[in-house]
Amino acid sequence: MTRPKASFDIDIAVDRLREAVRPFPKAMLFQLYEDGHTSAFEILVACLISVRTRDETSLAMARRLFAQARTPTAIAKMDINAIDALIDKCAFHLVKSEQINTLARLIVEENAGELPCSFELMTSYPGIGPKCASLALGIACGQPRIGVDIHVHRITNRWGYVKARTPEQTMTALGAVLPERYHVEINALLVPFGKHICTPVGPKCSSCPLLDMCQQRGVESSR
Numbered sequence: 524m525t526r527p528k529a530s531f532d533i534d535i536a537v538d539r540l541r542e543a544v545r546p547f548p549k550a551m552l553f554q555l556y557e558d559g560h561t562s563a564f565e566i567l568v569a570c571l572i573s574v575r576t577r578d579e580t581s582l583a584m585a586r587r588l589f590a591q592a593r594t595p596t597a598i599a600k601m602d603i604n605a606i607d608a609l610i611d612k613c614a615f616h617l618v619k620s621e622q623i624n625t626l627a628r629l630i631v632e633e634n635a636g637e638l639p640c641s642f643e644l645m646t647s648y649p650g651i652g653p654k655c656a657s658l659a660l661g662i663a664c665g666q667p668r669i670g671v672d673i674h675v676h677r678i679t680n681r682w683g684y685v686k687a688r689t690p691e692q693t694m695t696a697l698g699a700v701l702p703e704r705y706h707v708e709i710n711a712l713l714v715p716f717g718k719h720i721c722t723p724v725g726p727k728c729s730s731c732p733l734l735d736m737c738q739q740r741g742v743e744s745s746r
C-alpha cells in the first residue's frame with residue numbers, strides 16, 4: 524500500500540536539502556562568487572558561458588577568461604577570437620564570445636564600464652535571458668530573485684510545489700509561493716541536488732530525503 528504523502532513544507536525541505544547537497548560540488552556561479560568573482564558582470568558572463576554546457580566545463584572556462592580579463596573595460600578591449608580561445612570548450616563558444624564582447628562594449632559605452640543591477644537592462648543585452656539576469660541580480664546584487672534553470676524547473680514541479688510547463692512559468696509560480704529568504708538559495712541547492720539525486724532520468728527516490736513529502740509528479744521510473 525502506498526503511504527499518503529505529508530504536505531510539502533518548504534522550511535523542512537530546505538533543511539534537508541542543505542544536508543543532502545553538502546558532499547557535492549557547489550553550483551558553479553555560487554562557487555565563482557565564493558572565489559571572489561563577486562561582480563554582477565562576472566556572474567552574468569559566467570552564466571552566459573554555462574548555457575547548454577556542463578557545470579565543470581563552464582567553471583573552468585569562466586576561470587580561464589577571468590584570469591585574463593574580468594571587467595567590462597578589460598573584456599571590451601579583447602578581440603572576439605581571443606575570448607573564443609579561452610572559452611572554446613563550452614557549447615556555442617563563438618556566438619557566446621561575440622555576445623560577451625558586445626555586452627562588455629555596451630556597458631563601457633552606455634554605462635561608463637559599470638553594470639547597473641537592473642533586470643530590464645540585463646535582459647536587453649544579446650544572449651541574456653531571465654535566468655541569467657535573475658542569477659546575477661540574486662547572487663551579486665543581493666536582490667531576492669529566483670534563478671530558474673532546468674533543475675529548479677524540473678524538481679519543484681516533481682515536488683508538486685508548483686505546476687508549470689516552462690521555466691519562465693515556474694519562475695512566476697515560485698515567486699508566488701516560495702518565501703523570499705529562499706529565492707537565491709533555491710538555485711544553489713537544486714543544481715547539485717538535481718545533478719546527483721533528483722536526476723532528469725532515474726531519480727534516486729528510494730534514498731531521497733524528501734520522499735515523504737514529494738508528489739513525484741511525472742516520475743515514471745526511479746531508483
Ligand code: SF4
Binds near residue numbers: 678682738739742
Ligand atoms: S522523491 Fe524523487 S522526484 Fe521527489 S525530490 Fe526526491 S528524487 Fe526527486
